[in-house]
Amino acid sequence: MSTPILFVDRDGTLIEEPDDFQIDAYEKLRFVRDVIPAMLRLRDAGWEFVMVTNQDGLGTEAYPEAAFAGPHALMLQVFESQGIVFREVLIDRSFAAEGLPTRKPGIGLALHYLRDRSIDLARSAMVGDRETDLQFAANLGVRGFQLRTEQFGGEWDWPGIAHALADAPRQARVQRTTRETSIRVEVDLDRAAEPRIATGLAFFDHMLEQIGKHGGFALAIQAEGDLHIDEHHTVEDTALALGQALREALGDKRGIGRYGFDGAADDEASGRADVTLPMDETLARAALDFGGRPYLVFDGAFRRERVGDLPTELVPHFFRSLCDAAGLNLHLRVRGENDHHQIEALFKALARALRQALRRRGAELPSTKGTL
Template sequence: MSRPILFVDRDGTLIEEPSDFQIDSYAKLRFVTDVVPSMLKLRDAGYEFVIISNQDGLGTDAYPRESFQGPHDLMMQIFDSQGIRFRDVLIDTSFPSQNAATRKPATGLVTAYLKDRSIDWSRSAVVGDRPTDVQFADNLGIRAFQLRTPQFGGEWDWAGIAHALADAPRIAHVERATKETRLVVDVDLDRTAEPHVRTGLGFYDHMLEQLGKHGGFALSLACEGDLHIDEHHTVEDAALALGQALREALGDKRGIGRYGFDGPMLAAEVTLPMDEAIASAAVDFSGRPFFVFDGEFRRERVGDLPTELVPHVFRSLCETAGLNLHLTVRGDNDHHKVEACFKAVARALRQALARTGREVPSTKGML
């Protein structure tokens, strides 16, 4: 069985890099935040680890090997005590001016690995803190993760890397631009996070945030729309873009609950109370958009959201997500009724989006 390898830089990646770039004393040994729990998660996901590091002039008078070896051995001992073991430790001791074939981003140190057919290269990756680590990954033809540091930039932390590699998250990034609106939406269906929504309509922001919060997925949505005309384009296009993001993140929908329940349930169905109001939502990620709404609102607006657009939000969401949604609401307070609608749909989505197996949940073999 093939196994993926994580090629990991040492200084600035496993342990913090000091200002003089040499970890030549025990006092300088500091571990990077979250490296141990993240590597344990990756280990449990089947990853093997290889350290590959440039140590400029190691073994010279300016950087004696004796000064290097003690802190390095302690680092290895600590990792080992936590259940993290390295398949190999590969160190290049040349200077940059020498242009050695073994110095990252060159691949000379890993020639044997390139010939190893037991490695799952499609899942293997490089983690480092410098642009040279990214170039090294490009030279190997595998994914790169550059850790976020003040010195070299980067956008990843260890927890995010472990999530990206071990959880195989269902993510999507959607950019949608028309003459009326410009939207950017990011979703991660396998990570919970505080939602961030900005449409220029405060109450609508609050309602869309309910979908992420109670739907159990990370949601970021930003919209610049023609609010000087009215709210319609912003409300509609935000829902369309979110539905597109959900559809793209789901891919072929393999392993999802689809309906949310095992047994005779025909859909993921949720009845949710909010004070005197109550809403029921039933969803099916069938790939066939359909929306049925049973309810009415007496107020023209709740906050800055026209109530006539509430059903339109869900109709638009269904259109691009390929979602079948039946939504019913009853109550006296329109604020409560609108919020109950969004929360009920969110809780139904949580069940339908959940991973429950490995198969496509359809006798047709596709959704």
């Protein structure tokens, strides 16, 4: 398996930068807040570290090598004592006016990483405190994080960077625009939040809220459609956009439960497999598989033409469109007397099944084929 690299600046990123911009004495050595626990999280997640730093005029009379070497060696010793070792330390000694390709944002010192096939550049990243560090990341083709400082701005802190890289939040934003609708969907599968839904159809909003609330993930949907014609395009395109967002957020699907049987995940220790969801006189069942083969089996019937502003004929159509876009195999069954209860129970059952299937359980791919 290829290794992701965290390229990291030194002054202002690993250690605090003094007013004179030179850490040439031991008493100037101060570590940036939270840097060590954050890097330990990344180390445990399989990351390796490469330091990339510009040291203007290092080795000149104004910045003697001996003044730099002692504090720098102590910094490395402190990191090593905590279990953090740098794969390589890349130091450019030039001045900005020289315009050398080895000076950040130039990538001259790091070109060999572009040729190293054991490096996972797609996952690699750069952390620094200056805009030049972000430019370096862009030139290298990796993700850039600018650490928040009073002097240079930035929006990240070390705990946030560790979360973004080690936990790899499964997020997606999908914008689907046609002549009939404009749909925006945002999902974060690793964060619970109150759903934010606005489609222009109040009962449909209420049903979509069930997916986020009982699915246990952050869901935001904003839809504008040709409701002056009818509800079909809005419902269908919302389902397609939501399915696409789920598929994109899951990525290669490593570590997911894959299968969902609504309610079963919450009582796995007891061995129960409660696959039903009641709502008054209604009983709904849901089972799903994120195996990549879209298929819907829908067993249910409605007595009313509409519930609120949602045509009941669009309920199975929503689920079918969701399956098509998400690559989802979904089985739904419902029995009841009240159509409102039946529809709401179906959405809640789907949500509980999603909660189980999307839950992270490790790093393995849940398939004997090697792909999903």
